[in-house]
Structure formats: structure tokens, C-alpha cells
Amino acid sequence: MRRSGQQRRGLLVWLSLLALWWGLSGCYDMHDQPSFKAQEGPRLSSPGGAVPVQGVEILMPGKVPVNPVAATEDSLAVGQTLFETNCAICHGREGRGDGPVGKKWIVPCANLHQERIHRLSDGDLFNRITAGYGTMPGFARRLSPEDRWHVVNYARQFK
Numbered sequence: 001m002r003r004s005g006q007q008r009r010g011l012l013v014w015l016s017l018l019a020l021w022w023g024l025s026g027c028y029d030m031h032d033q034p035s036f037k038a039q040e041g042p043r044l045s046s047p048g049g050a051v052p053v054q055g056v057e058i059l060m061p062g063k064v065p066v067n068p069v070a071a072t073e074d075s076l077a078v079g080q081t082l083f084e085t086n087c088a089i090c091h092g093r094e095g096r097g098d099g100p101v102g103k104k105w106i107v108p109c110a111n112l113h114q115e116r117i118h119r120l121s122d123g124d125l126f127n128r129i130t131a132g133y134g135t136m137p138g139f140a141r142r143l144s145p146e147d148r149w150h151v152v153n154y155a156r157q158f159k
Contacts, residue, residue, distance in 0.1 A: 064123030069149035071156065079154025082147055086139060095158040107135055112158040125152045 069075055084093065090102035095112030102109035110117060110133075120128075129148045132138035139148060 064121055065126055067122035067126070067149055067152060069146060069153060071153040075150050075153045076157065078147070079150035079152070082143065082151050083154050086142065087151065090136070095155065105135055109136070112155055117155075118159060122149075122152050122156070125155060 083091075083095075087095075088099055090099045090105070090109045091097055091112060092099040092102060092109075097109035097111040099109065117125075126148055128136070129143070129151055130138055130140045130145075143151070
């Protein structure tokens, strides 16, 4: 009888360990769930009718691109729409760094009316929009190069 009691305890221990392993195995991938980290750039959804951008862009260190898009009325209108869709949430509609999300950053968003921003070349602004700067995320995957130049043209209106 003693032996069957030990066998039962052994079986009970194994079943308990199996149940524990089975129960914990479902919690293993909790660290892989989607989440946001502090100061992480906003994940913006694409505007309606957007076309995916394909190809690879390489920003050459030390080389500043030249703006190939003239600042026409059409370019400014497209730039304004893109700015309001992608940038105003942080920089504000008037580019003063007072957008609803921009107010929550520990490091404030750039005020596009400041002299230090006006001293940047169009290529420098394009590079910052492309790769990001500080807490600002890069928009290389969200906006085509031409669209980023339209945003640069529109941002130049903040003087």
C-alpha cells in the first residue's frame, strides 16, 4: 500500500508540473505583443488614396541634396495637405511646435518660425524629414521623395 501511495504522489507531482508547464507556455510570447515606448514617434496611417513608396534611398553623409521641386502654388497646396496630415499633430497647424502630441514631448517639437530653422537649407530639411531628427521619426517610408520636397516648400512659408 505504501508503494501505491508513493506512486500516486509521484503521478500527482508529474501532472501538476505538466499543468504548470502547459499554463505558463501560453504566457511566453507576451513580450512580443505590439506596444509603444516612451518618446516613440507616432505611427501614422497612410492618407486615403496613398500609393506605397518602393525602392531604396541613400542619404550620402556630408552631401546635401538640392530641391528639385519648384515652390509653385500646386507644390505649396500639396505640401500643406501633407503637412496637415503628417506633421501638424506635433508641430501644430501653424508650425509653432504646439500640436496636440507635440505638447506632450519631454523635448519640445521644433518651432518652424525660429531663425535656426530658417538657416537650414532645403536639403537639410529634406534630410531631417527623411531620416528623422531628435524625437521626430523619419518619413522615408510614409512619404515619397517628391512629397517630402513639397513639405519642405510648404515649411518655408513659416517665416
